[in-house]
Amino acid sequence: AQSVTQLGSHVSVSEGALVLLRCNYSSSVPPYLFWYVQYPNQGLQLLLKYTSAATLVKGINGFEAEFKKSETSFHLTKPSAHMSDAAEYFCAVSDRGAGANNLFFGTGTRLTVIP
Amino acid sequence: DAGITQSPRHKVTETGTPVTLRCHQTENHRYMYWYRQDPGHGLRLIHYSYGVKDTDKGEVSDGYSVSRSKTEDFLLTLESATSSQTSVYFCAIMASGGASYEQYFGPGTRLTVT
Numbered sequence: 001a002q003s004v005t006q007l008g009s010h011v012s013v014s015e016g017a018l019v020l021l022r023c024n025y026s027s028s029v030p031p032y033l034f035w036y037v038q039y040p041n042q043g044l045q046l047l048l049k050y051t052s053a054a055t056l057v058k059g060i061n062g063f064e065a066e067f068k069k070s071e072t073s074f075h076l077t078k079p080s081a082h083m084s085d086a087a088e089y090f091c092a093v094s095d096r097g098a099g100a101n102n103l104f105f106g107t108g109t110r111l112t113v114i115p
Numbered sequence: 116d117a118g119i120t121q122s123p124r125h126k127v128t129e130t131g132t133p134v135t136l137r138c139h140q141t142e143n144h145r146y147m148y149w150y151r152q153d154p155g156h157g158l159r160l161i162h163y164s165y166g167v168k169d170t171d172k173g174e175v176s177d178g179y180s181v182s183r184s185k186t187e188d189f190l191l192t193l194e195s196a197t198s199s200q201t202s203v204y205f206c207a208i209m210a211s212g213g214a215s216y217e218q219y220f221g222p223g224t225r226l227t228v229t
Contacts, residue, residue, distance in 0.1 A: 009155075034217060042222065042223075043220035043222045044220040045220075090158065094216050101209055101218075102173065103148075103160070103218055104160075105158040107155055107156060108157050
């Protein structure tokens with residue numbers, strides 16, 4: 001069974017500081033992993049994805065994530081936070097089912113950026 | 116932009132009434148999904164479709180039904196709405212082709228059941 005745990009429902013960082021959002025997964029198959037961002041009153045936007053190629057994945061808006069099999073982790077980072085990064089972030093794992101590819105989401109981490 | 120629209124965007128309804136939410140896509144994607152988003156739960160899959168007239172249940176399907184009579188439209192019906200179905204509902208599609216399995220989401224429908 002697939003599941004995702006996001007540690008910390010709320011994270012606050014100062015503008016210009018490192019952003020680190022944590023995601024640990026459980027999967028019965030080699031996982032496909034995703035990070036999505038949600039701005040207020042909007043849908044989810046794909047930030048980046050891991051699909052068994054390079055373990056360090058770069059996404060949009062300067063974010064990146066590293067797949068670590070030994071730690072079953074896929075943490076999201078950004079070297080320098082910007083005010084526009086304030087949003088809710090969701091980690092998800094795919095069940096890589098026979099075509100349907102259902103995603104299992106974590107409960108989300110709300111990022112606040114302090115000026 | 117994956118060409119996904121949802122209607123209505125906001126709806127308030129009374130307990131016991133039927134409600135239908137519509138998801139429309141313009142790019143002929145085979146796979147479509149309905150999720151609900153609730154605080155503390157993230158997104159949870161309600162139903163999904165893998166083609167016209169082909170649907171299956173997700174994690175939280177009780178109290179919901181779906182239909183897909185055309186590739187472009189995926190309807191979610193609450194037969195008799197309850198207050199526990201107050202939520203934000205998102206439709207998604209899986210990008211066709213390749214093997215990366217990412218999903219793209221619509222703007223959401225905020226449903227309030229009073």
